[in-house]
Structures are given as structure tokens and as C-alpha cells.
Amino acid sequence: xxxxxxxxxxxxxxxxSVKISxxxxxxxxxxYGITWVRQAPGQGLEWMGWISGYxxxxxxxxxxxxxxxxxxxxxxxxxxxxxxxxRCDDTAVYYCAREGATPYAFDIWGQGAxxxxxx
Amino acid sequence: xxxxTQPRSVSGSPGQSVTISCTGSSSNIGGSxxxxxxxxxxxxxxxxxxYDVSKRPSGVPDRFxxxxxxxxxxxxxxxxxxxxEAAYYCYSYAGTLFGGxxxxxxx
Numbered sequence: 001x002x003x004x005x006x007x008x009x010x011x012x013x014x015x016x017s018v019k020i021s022x023x024x025x026x027x028x029x030x031x032y033g034i035t036w037v038r039q040a041p042g043q044g045l046e047w048m049g050w051i052s053g054y055x056x057x058x059x060x061x062x063x064x065x066x067x068x069x070x071x072x073x074x075x076x077x078x079x080x081x082x083x084x085x086x087r088c089d090d091t092a093v094y095y096c097a098r099e100g101a102t103p104y105a106f107d108i109w110g111q112g113a114x115x116x117x118x119x
Numbered sequence: 120x121x122x123x124t125q126p127r128s129v130s131g132s133p134g135q136s137v138t139i140s141c142t143g144s145s146s147n148i149g150g151s152x153x154x155x156x157x158x159x160x161x162x163x164x165x166x167x168x169x170y171d172v173s174k175r176p177s178g179v180p181d182r183f184x185x186x187x188x189x190x191x192x193x194x195x196x197x198x199x200x201x202x203x204e205a206a207y208y209c210y211s212y213a214g215t216l217f218g219g220x221x222x223x224x225x226x
Contacts, residue, residue, distance in 0.1 A: 037165075037217075044122065044220040045157070045165065045208050061215065095164055104212035105155035105170035112164055 002026035004096050004110035011116045012086050019082040020113045022096030029077035030054045032100035036070060036081045038092040039112075046092075050099060051079060086117045123148065123209055123218035130224040136197040139221045141209030142190060149190035153212035156185055156194045159220075160205045169194060201225050 007021040022034060036048040049060035051070040058070050069082045079096055094113045097106035124142040131137040141148065141156075148154055154172045157165035167176055169185035172192060182198045192209055204225045209218040 045159075045210075045217040047210075047215045047217060050215075059215075097165075102155070102167060102170040102174075102176060104153035105167055105210070106157075106165075107167045107170075107176060109164040109166070 002098075002108050004098060004108055006094075006096060006110040006113045009114045009116075011118065014087055014117055014119055016086050016117075017082060017084040018086060018115050019080055020094050020096075020115070022079040022081070022110050024053075024077040024079070024098070027098075029072075030074060032098050034070070034072070034079040035097045035099045035106055037095045037097060037106075039095070040089070040092040043092075048081070048094075053079070083115075086115075088117050088119075091115065091117045121216075123211060123216050125207075125209060125218040125221045127219070128222045128224065130226055131196075131199045132226045133199050133201065135199050136195060137199060137223065139194045139196075139207050139209075139223070141192040141194070141218045143192075143211055143214070143216065144190050147190075147211040147214030147216055148187065148192050151211060151213035152187070154185070154187060154192045155210045155212075156183075156192075157208045157210065158203075158205045159208065165208065196223070199225050 005023045030053050035050045051058045071080045096110040098108040101107045156169035158168050159165040168179050172187045173185040184195045207221045
């Protein structure tokens with residue numbers, strides 16, 4: 001079935017980087033984009049950016065410009081999100097979601113990856 | 120940009136209807152028909168329940184409906200059921216903004 005499988009829990013120190021993977025299965029990866037969304041503990045959803053599964057074109061939220069890089073590996077149908085210079089307030093669950101089947105909406109979500117930033 | 124504005128909480132009894140509003144501006148909700156809604160149960164990933172303001176993905180009950188007027192989108196859940204208790208988030212593709220979320224309690 002159509003699904004997105006994310007990498008596991010990460011614990012990082014302030015200033016470090018984290019790279020989360022999102023492996024797609026059950027659909028043609030290059031036909032859709034991948035959006036990354038995060039959710040701090042007890043808080044709402046925050047859009048981080050989007051990457052095309054077709055050509056790797058990216059669109060990042062201004063808040064994360066310069067600190068985030070989204071990439072894809074079409075050979076393994078996997079998307080990646082790297083966040084650098086981590087701060088304590090980057091502690092959150094990070095989700096990937098498929099965009100495109102339902103235009104401009106996110107119809108399939110990964111299970112989420114918890115990232116804890118603590119000294 | 121700030122998040123879209125949603126009430127922090129709403130409640131209703133089983134069988135009743137509730138409406139959750141999502142207010143933005145002409146640069147996001149008011150300027151686009153690409154508004155979607157997500158349901159999130161505790162500890163789970165969000166689930167798409169409405170897209171393009173009022174369309175339902177396959178498998179979503181017709182108890183869930185969406186609409187939009189000017190800068191405000193709305194989600195209505197009719198015939199409330201216990202399993203509808205969750206957080207609900209709106210999203211506007213224009214502006215790439217989520218709402219702050221609304222906690223629905225089924226009394």
C-alpha cells in the first residue's frame with residue numbers, strides 16, 4: 001500500500017545537525033512532491049518546506065532558509081531533510097507528507113520522527 | 120507570517136454538529152481555493168479530511184464538510200461521534216500556513 005516510512009528517534013546537542021529520511025513505497029515517487037512539517041511538543045503544525053520528487057526543486061519556509069536542506073534519492077524513492085545548527089526549540093516531531101495526489105494538500109503522512117535537542 | 124486563526128477548543132455532544140473556523144487574510148485563505156483540513160489524534164500523524172476547501176478524500180465520511188467565505192474557511196462535523204474527538208488543523212496552500220489547531224471534545 002501507499003506509505004511513507006521515516007527514520008527513528010534522534011537526540012542531538014545544540015549546534016549539531018540532524019538528517020531524517022522518508023522512504024516512499026506503493027506509488028511512483030517522481031510523480032509527487034514531499035512536504036516536511038514539524039510539531040513541537042503540545043504545539044501545532046508548522047510547514048517547513050517542499051521538494052519535488054521529479055526534479056528536486058525546493059521551496060523552503062523563510063524561517064528555515066539557510067539552515068535546512070531537503071533532498072531526494074530517486075533510486076531509492078527516499079526523501080531527506082537535514083536541519084543544521086540545532087537549537088533546543090527545534091525539539092519536535094518531524095513529519096514528511098506526500099503532496100500532489102490531492103492538489104496542494106497532503107494525503108499520505110509518515111509516522112513522524114522525534115528529534116530532541118538538549119545539552 | 121502568523122498562523123491562521125482557529126478557536127483553541129470546541130465541544131459537542133454525540134449526534135450534534137460543530138463548526139470550526141479558520142481565519143486568515145486575502146493573501147492566504149481569501150486568495151485561494153486550496154484550503155485543506157487535517158484530523159490528528161494524540162500521538163498519531165495528521166490525516167487529510169478535506170482538500171480544495173470542500174472536497175473529501177476517498178474513505179472520509181460525508182459527516183465532514185468544508186466551506187469558505189472571504190478570508191475564513193470552516194469545517195463542519197455533523198452527527199458527532201466519539202472517535203471524532205481529536206485536534207483539527209486547517210492549511211492554506213497560499214502562504215503555506217497552518218492554523219493553530221482546534222481541540223474537539225465530544226461530551
